[in-house]
Amino acid sequence: MRRAFPSSRLRAGAAMAALRRALTLLVLAAALLARPAMAQQILRDAETEAFLNDISAPLIKAAGLDPRNAQVLLINDPEINAFVAGGQIVWIHSGLFIAADNLNQMQGVIAHELGHIEGGHIIRSSEGIKTATGITLVSLLLGAAAMAAGGGEAGMGIMAAGQQAAMGKFLAFSRTQESSADLAGARYLSKAGISGKGSLEFFKKLQNQEYRLAIPQDDSYGRTHPLSGERIAVLRDVYEPDPAWNAKTPPELEERFQRIKAKLFGFVSDPQQTMRTYPDSDRSIPAHYARAYAWHKAAYPDKATAEAQALLQMKPHDPYFLELDGQILLENGRPAEAIAPLREAVRLTNNQPLIAVLLGHALIATEDSAHFAEAEQVLRAAVAKDRNNPFAWYQLGVVYERRGDQARAALATAERYSLQGQQELALRSAEAAMAGIPEGTSDYLRAQDIAMAARGMLSKKKKR
Numbered sequence: 001m002r003r004a005f006p007s008s009r010l011r012a013g014a015a016m017a018a019l020r021r022a023l024t025l026l027v028l029a030a031a032l033l034a035r036p037a038m039a040q041q042i043l044r045d046a047e048t049e050a051f052l053n054d055i056s057a058p059l060i061k062a063a064g065l066d067p068r069n070a071q072v073l074l075i076n077d078p079e080i081n082a083f084v085a086g087g088q089i090v091w092i093h094s095g096l097f098i099a100a101d102n103l104n105q106m107q108g109v110i111a112h113e114l115g116h117i118e119g120g121h122i123i124r125s126s127e128g129i130k131t132a133t134g135i136t137l138v139s140l141l142l143g144a145a146a147m148a149a150g151g152g153e154a155g156m157g158i159m160a161a162g163q164q165a166a167m168g169k170f171l172a173f174s175r176t177q178e179s180s181a182d183l184a185g186a187r188y189l190s191k192a193g194i195s196g197k198g199s200l201e202f203f204k205k206l207q208n209q210e211y212r213l214a215i216p217q218d219d220s221y222g223r224t225h226p227l228s229g230e231r232i233a234v235l236r237d238v239y240e241p242d243p244a245w246n247a248k249t250p251p252e253l254e255e256r257f258q259r260i261k262a263k264l265f266g267f268v269s270d271p272q273q274t275m276r277t278y279p280d281s282d283r284s285i286p287a288h289y290a291r292a293y294a295w296h297k298a299a300y301p302d303k304a305t306a307e308a309q310a311l312l313q314m315k316p317h318d319p320y321f322l323e324l325d326g327q328i329l330l331e332n333g334r335p336a337e338a339i340a341p342l343r344e345a346v347r348l349t350n351n352q353p354l355i356a357v358l359l360g361h362a363l364i365a366t367e368d369s370a371h372f373a374e375a376e377q378v379l380r381a382a383v384a385k386d387r388n389n390p391f392a393w394y395q396l397g398v399v400y401e402r403r404g405d406q407a408r409a410a411l412a413t414a415e416r417y418s419l420q421g422q423q424e425l426a427l428r429s430a431e432a433a434m435a436g437i438p439e440g441t442s443d444y445l446r447a448q449d450i451a452m453a454a455r456g457m458l459s460k461k462k463k464r
Helices: 004-033 046-062 094-099 103-118 121-148 152-191 197-212 228-239 251-268 271-277 285-297 301-314 319-330 335-348 353-365 369-385 390-402 406-419 423-436 442-463
Strands: 041-043 071-076 082-084 089-093
Touching: 046 071, 046 103, 046 152, 046 251, 046 319, 046 353, 071 094, 082 103, 089 094, 089 103, 094 251, 103 152, 103 197, 103 251, 152 197, 152 228, 197 228, 251 271, 251 285, 271 285, 285 301, 285 319, 301 319, 319 335, 319 353, 335 353, 353 369, 353 390, 369 390, 390 406, 406 423, 406 442, 423 442
Parallel strands: 071 089
Antiparallel strands: 041 071, 082 089
């Protein structure tokens, strides 16, 4: 009788271990549907964001989404992937952007991801998890009952079979969502008058990757996505008869894609790799762009400046070439020289906030108090258009501190900490701001809002 309790405890322990494994599998499966964007570095760039907005606008409209809410953003991740993770944001990996040969391929990817948004797939993923969890829990109960009756091996077999069935059910649910997004994306491309050739071309790229990884091509069971060959077969029958099949990409958009792709390559890749891909013999705009970022990254400011000047000789009034020239000068200790090209870039882009923040940074970095009033004006205009830029708030806080306005410096700091998720510091800074800003003013009310939000977040954290 003394052995009965230990053996039952072992059986219960085994059941609990199986439960933990099963639930872990379900959590991992759910994670395959959505990857947390904030776990990776978001790449903010004025030219890239304007381009992604322009190329996605007709697809967002075709999907029936509000263009004020839907957007496409870039994250620094070498994997060839894109995803949605709640809300109406499509996240494009830098690796996918670089892997795409042309704009049409990129638009095919965006259309597919918008299909997930319109279909509410992130929200509906709970349905697949619920079904799989139900199968898992039933198998655990049956397995535990079998083990309690003395059939230890039979019980563990029931649990293992249940876990496999649950995972299979969840993966089938995921594949259904992917197929649905494929067809939805095809509708958006057609409605926007964009060819589906690029979509098929990109799936062929993925298929080649599957071949290299020796992924069996006879069955997609056990995968979150259908095999690329299966998707190509279905979509070819949809795309080829479509009136937009032979539609051409506007040359100016394709030119923008190629130069931004080169710019991104130079920014994220090893400089030596960039020089091999875009050698000195290549005198095109994309090549100069890639090399400028590569030389700047490798800490060769004179060579980086030479590439930027080559770009400006070809297009003297291009705001993004002016931005690049100013950025290189600023980040190499020449802020006074950076002001002129950055001012012109801000003017040409109608006060684009990311470029305006760079100008504000240059004005402050001169440490000339004569520039502080302009810096404050530029930075306030920037955060009025884009409040979600922690560096902008940091620079604005520096300006206020240099001008002796400690209360508004604290408010800017509170904004920055709030965006960065540092709620204790946000609360402390907001309270400091309220102590020095007149009650009832807009700045006081904003500090009060930040403080209230921070307290709420901290309270939830304590309860968890």
